Amino acid sequence: xxxHTLDTSSVTSLKGVGPALGEKLHRLNIxxxxxxIFHLPLRYEDRTKVTPIGAVQPGSTVVLEGNIVACDVTFGxxxxxxxxxxxxxxxxxxxxxxxxxxxxxxxxxASTLRCFGEARRGATGLEIYHPEYQAAxxxxxxxxxxxxxxxxxxxxxxxxxxxxxxxxxxxxxGSSLKDYLLDxxxxxxxxxxxxxxxxxxxxxxDLGKLDSGTHPAQQRLAFEELLAHQISMxxxxxxxxxxxxxxxxxxxxxCDALRNRLAFKLTNAQQKVHxxxxxxxxxxxxxxxxxxxxxxxxxxxxxxxxxxxxIENNVQVGIMAPTEILAEQHxxxxxxxxxxxxxxxxxxxxxxxxxxxxxxxxxIAEGEAKVVIGTHALFQKDVIYxxxxxxxxxxxxxxxxxxxxxxREKGGASATxxxxxxxxxxxxxxxxxxxxxxxxxxxxxxxxxxxxTPVTTxxxxxxxxxxxxxxxxxxxxxxxQAYWVCTLIEESEVLDCQAAEVTATELAELLPxxxxxxxxxxxxxxxxxxxxxxxxxxNIDLLVATTVIEVGVDVPNASLMIIENPxxxxxxxxxQLRGRIGRGKAxxxxxxxxxxxxxxxSKQRLNVxxxxxxxxxxxxxxxxxxxxxxxxxxxxxGSIEFRVADLLRDQYMLDDIKAVSESLVTEHRESALxxxxxxxxxxxxTGQV
Numbered sequence: 002x003x004x005h006t007l008d009t010s011s012v013t014s015l016k017g018v019g020p021a022l023g024e025k026l027h028r029l030n031i032x033x034x035x036x037x038i039f040h041l042p043l044r045y046e047d048r049t050k051v052t053p054i055g056a057v058q059p060g061s062t063v064v065l066e067g068n069i070v071a072c073d074v075t076f077g078x079x080x081x082x083x084x085x086x087x088x089x090x091x092x093x094x095x096x097x098x099x100x101x102x103x104x105x106x107x108x109x110x111a112s113t114l115r116c117f118g119e120a121r122r123g124a125t126g127l128e129i130y131h132p133e134y135q136a137a138x139x140x141x142x143x144x145x146x147x148x149x150x151x152x153x154x155x156x157x158x159x160x161x162x163x164x165x166x167x168x169x170x171x172x173x174x175g176s177s178l179k180d181y182l183l184d185x186x187x188x189x190x191x192x193x194x195x196x197x198x199x200x201x202x203x204x205x206x207d208l209g210k211l212d213s214g215t216h217p218a219q220q221r222l223a224f225e226e227l228l229a230h231q232i233s234m235x236x237x238x239x240x241x242x243x244x245x246x247x248x249x250x251x252x253x254x255x256c257d258a259l260r261n262r263l264a265f266k267l268t269n270a271q272q273k274v275h276x277x278x279x280x281x282x283x284x285x286x287x288x289x290x291x292x293x294x295x296x297x298x299x300x301x302x303x304x305x306x307x308x309x310x311x312i313e314n315n316v317q318v319g320i321m322a323p324t325e326i327l328a329e330q331h332x333x334x335x336x337x338x339x340x341x342x343x344x345x346x347x348x349x350x351x352x353x354x355x356x357x358x359x360x361x362x363x364x365i366a367e368g369e370a371k372v373v374i375g376t377h378a379l380f381q382k383d384v385i386y387x388x389x390x391x392x393x394x395x396x397x398x399x400x401x402x403x404x405x406x407x408x409r410e411k412g413g414a415s416a417t418x419x420x421x422x423x424x425x426x427x428x429x430x431x432x433x434x435x436x437x438x439x440x441x442x443x444x445x446x447x448x449x450x451x452x453x454t455p456v457t458t459x460x461x462x463x464x465x466x467x468x469x470x471x472x473x474x475x476x477x478x479x480x481x482q483a484y485w486v487c488t489l490i491e492e493s494e495v496l497d498c499q500a501a502e503v504t505a506t507e508l509a510e511l512l513p514x515x516x517x518x519x520x521x522x523x524x525x526x527x528x529x530x531x532x533x534x535x536x537x538x539x540n541i542d543l544l545v546a547t548t549v550i551e552v553g554v555d556v557p558n559a560s561l562m563i564i565e566n567p568x569x570x571x572x573x574x575x576x577q578l579r580g581r582i583g584r585g586k587a588x589x590x591x592x593x594x595x596x597x598x599x600x601x602x603s604k605q606r607l608n609v610x611x612x613x614x615x616x617x618x619x620x621x622x623x624x625x626x627x628x629x630x631x632x633x634x635x636x637x638x639g640s641i642e643f644r645v646a647d648l649l650r651d652q653y654m655l656d657d658i659k660a661v662s663e664s665l666v667t668e669h670r671e672s673a674l675x676x677x678x679x680x681x682x683x684x685x686x687t688g689q690v
Contacts, residue, residue, distance in 0.1 A: 007171065007178045008675070010034040015167050022160070028153045030682050035178060038168050038196055039679060040161070041222070041644050042148035045211055048117055049143050049204040055090030057127060062119045065093065065129075066137050072109040077124065084108050086116065093120065094128040113137040146202040146211070165200050172197065181225075181665070181672045188221045195221040199645075214647055223646040224654050229680035230646075231662040232673045238289075239666070244418045246287040247390050249314040252279055256309045258342055263302070270448035271299050277444050278307045278422065282391070288420035294446030295616035296580025297453055300424045301331065303446070304393050305338050307422055312344060312371050316390025319411070319419075320374045323396050325350055326520075329530055330555070331395070332374045339372060349375035349384065352525065379411075386411050392419045396426070426577060426616075456583040458591045458611045460567075469563055469592055470511050476561050477515045477542040481587060483561035485545045486578055488569050498523045498547060504565075505545040515542040522547055548574065557585035567593040567610070568603040572623035575610050602626060624649060644680075 012031055013023050031037050052063040067088035075083045082097040082105055095116060097104070118132030150161045172178075172193050180192040198218035202211060210216040214223065260267075267275065274292055281288035294300040308318040320335065322328040332348055339346060347361050347370035364370040368387030373379060389411050411419070423441065461469075473483050485508065487501040498521040505519040518541035520532045535541045537556050544559075548570070562582045567575055575593070583589040593607055609622045665673040 007038065007168070007176050008033070008035045008679075012037055012164075015164050017160075018164065022156075025153055025156045029151065029156075034168055034171075035679060037164060038178065038200070039644070040150060040165075041199060042150055044149050045146040045202060045206075045208060046117070046149060047204075047208065048147050049145070051115070051142070053090040054086065054088045054093050057091075057093060057120045059120055059122050059127065062117075064115065064117050064142070066113065066115045067092075068113055069108060069111050072105065074105065082108070083125070086114060094123065094125045095132050095134070096123065096128050096130050098131070111136065115140075144204060146204065146206055146208070148200055148202075169197055169200060179672075179675065181669075181676050182221075182228075182661075188217070188224060190217055190221045192221070192225075194218070214645065214650060219645055220651070220654075223643075223651050224658065225676065226643060226646040226680045227651060227654060228658050228662055228665075229676045230643075231658050232666055233677050233681055235662055235666045236673075236677070241289055241418075242286045244287055245285055246417050246420050247314060247316055248285045249279075249282040249310050249390075249420075251283065252306065252310045253313050255313050255342055255344075256306055259305065259309060259338055262338070262341065265450060267302070268299065268446075268448045268450055270294075270446045271303050274303050274444040274446055275306050277442075278303065279310060281442065282307065282310055282420055287418045288422065289441045290421070290444060291423045291425065291441040292444045292446065293425055295449065296426050296577055297449060297584060298426075298446040299450055300426065300446060301334050302338070304422060304424060305335060307391060308335070308372060308393065309339070309342075309344075311391040311420070314390065316388050316419075317365070317368065317370065317386055318372045318391045318393065319379050319386070319389055320372065320393045321379050321395065322374075322376060325352070325376055326529060326533075327395060328374055328376050329533075335372060335374060344371050345369060346372045346374060349373060349378045351376065351378050353378070384411070389419045390417075391422065393422045393424065395424050426580070454583045454586065454589055455614060456562075456579055456589040456591050458579065458593065460593045460595065460607045460611055462597050463565070463594045464597075466594065469594060470508070472592075473508075473543060473561065473563070474512055474515065477512075480558075481561055482536065482539065482541070482556060482559040483543045483563070484559060484578075484581060485543060486562065486564045487545065487547055488564065488566045501545055501547050508543060508545060512543065516540060517542070518544045520544060520546045548578065555584060556581070558587075560585065560587040560589040562589075562591045563594055564591065565594050566596055567607060568595050568599060572606055572609055572619050572626070573616075576616055576619045579610070 010033060012018055012026055012034055014034065015037075018026070026032070026037070029040065031040055046062060048064050050064065051066045052061075054065055054067060057063055057065070065086060065088070067086040070085050070087045070092065072082070072084040075081055079098055082100040084095045084097075086093050086095055095118075113136065114134050115137040116129065116132040116134035118129035120127045120129055122128075123130075148162065148165075150158060152158065152161070178192055178196070182188065182192070195218040198206075198216070199211075199222065202216075207216065211219070214220075278288070278290060278292075281290055292300055292303065304320070308320070311318050320328075320331055322331055328348075328350060332346070336346055345364070347364050349358075349361055349365075353361060353375075361370070362384060365373055366385045366387060373386075378384070392411075473485075476483060485504065487504050501519060501521045505517055509517040518532050518536055520529055524532070532541070532544070536544045536559075539558060559582050562579060564570075564575065564578060570578075579591045582591065593610060595603070595607065599607070606622070606626055609619060613619055613622075662673075665676070
């Protein structure tokens with residue numbers, strides 16, 4: 002057979018794949034034989050040996066053989082079928098909650114059975130719920146470990162295993178897959194051998210290594226997957242550099258005027274990033290720069306200088322934030338800095354309706370509004386820009402890829418694409434920056450403005466709530482202000498807001514001498530603003546809030562924060578919340594009020610918060626403990642779900658991957674494109690902005 006056969010053969014060329022099965026496979030993005038061979042196991046089961054019943058441990062997944070010695074329907078909380086399997090060493094219960102009479106009769110009359118499942122402690126001692134079973138003499142024991150694959154409705158493990166066995170047989174018979182890494186990498190293992198091993202590991206394979214993804218066969222595939230991703234970033238970057246943008250003249254009078262008006266001097270780090278952005282904006286290709294800075298490092302003022310440079314070059318600026326409260330904070334800051342320089346600012350969110358919305362849309366279309374600030378409302382269909390030249394996106398990982406694309410395509414009637422500046426206060430470890438943001442230039446503001454006071458963090462059980470309330474009373478009596486943050490008990494904004502309302506009522510009763518305010522996600526924008534304004538003005542002593550205050554809220558007098566159920570939040574989010582205090586001169590304290598008992602991981606995470614204020618260290622720890630999907634919320638961020646690679650585990654490969662991707666993209670373009678095709682579900686989507 003020709004060597005390319007497997008790369009191009011349709012999955013329907015496999016025995017048993019008709020239109021119905023083809024459709025199910027298509028749901029898993031499997032259309033070719035190659036797609037199927039790269040559909041990798043999630044984990045493995047060892048069905049190669051029979052365990053004596055007397056040696057079974059709770060939690061172990063085992064193959065057992067024995068005789069059925071009893072079988073009856075029992076009635077507890079739920080009706081179930083209970084059968085007992087016995088060998089020379091002991092007896093174990095097999096329990097079925099879903100069963101038919103025919104199954105009951107067959108089990109009663111069975112003699113020797115072989116069954117497979119996980120042993121757990123149950124009402125009768127050790128039990129296996131819903132084991133797989135068959136007559137012991139019918140089939141020999143497996144000779145290899147059994148792979149377990151991701152599935153879709155109507156498609157079973159056996160069906161996928163059978164199809165993969167057909168492909169492995171074809172490879173044995175001489176068919177092959179193109180191996181793009183033969184001359185490029187430190188992995189001596191050929192692709193075909195790596196695939197054969199991961200789909201059919203020998204009985205003596207190291208299950209520990211396979212489960213952790215560190216077996217050389219898996220690492221060979223992980224290298225290729227990370228490489229495909231890196232290549233896609235390089236192609237995107239190349240495409241971006243072919244597009245044209247307006248080249249801006251250097252910062253001029255308006256930037257000087259802002260510098261003179263500011264009550265503070267830019268830090269060296271801010272100045273350095275300001276220069277990097279100005280140099281990017283002078284190019285004829287669109288800027289794509291990520292600015293990372295810890296909470297309170299002053300990213301917004303750097304963005305304001307970029308906005309002014311754009312306005313001096315007669316284009317509009319769009320500033321988009323993921324939440325109304327953060328967008329409103331930008332509105333306050335930009336109005337304070339830019340309005341005195343005669344620059345008109347428009348505000349657009351889903352709450353702006355009717356005549357007011359029509360008027361704002363007119364100002365944007367006619368170019369009257371030089372700066373447009375808002376939420377995702379900024380890229381709705383009816384919003385047309387006169388000439389959008391710079392897009393500033395805050396907390397970019399909270400926006401889906403399509404949303405960010407839609408905003409970039411609003412460049413107006415001109416043939417140019419807007420420059421793009423992305424800011425985040427969630428420090429992104431180098432590991433993720435190299436892979437998730439490889440298509441961007443990165444700047445880091447790694448210096449806090451003078452005058453920020455460190456925050457002392459204490460971790461305590463919620464049984465000490467009474468002491469905490471007393472502490473608030475004393476602090477507020479001496480002129481301090483405090484936050485009380487309610488974090489969600491379940492994934493529900495409604496419940497979250499109800500919890501905040503109940504807490505605010507309780508605290509108001511316990512602290513009659515102080516003013517308690519409440520802010521949560523279900524308040525209208527103007528109600529939220531009104532509460533925040535009163536808090537800023539010092540008319541509210543204690544603000545009870547949900548995590549809506551996570552970013553952008555700046556009240557220098559607030560020096561105490563209580564966070565309930567901190568164990569439910571990610572470290573980056575806790576760090577963001579804590580960054581709301583310590584903005585003034587007073588010594589600040591953050592109390593993490595957890596609900597015992599705390600698991601080992603939660604203890605570890607809360608200790609990281611107690612010990613460190615370094616956002617990058619905290620982000621690195623968050624990544625180690627929870628993994629990138631959790632940290633970046635891969636469901637909504639368009640960030641990558643890897644099949645075999647793991648950014649943390651495999652970060653040692655990244656430098657090699659960078660070099661190989663460069664060589665493939667420049668010298669072997671066809672191979673580079675084929676690798677992307679092989680590993681990425683939608684090669685154009687990944688990292689597209």
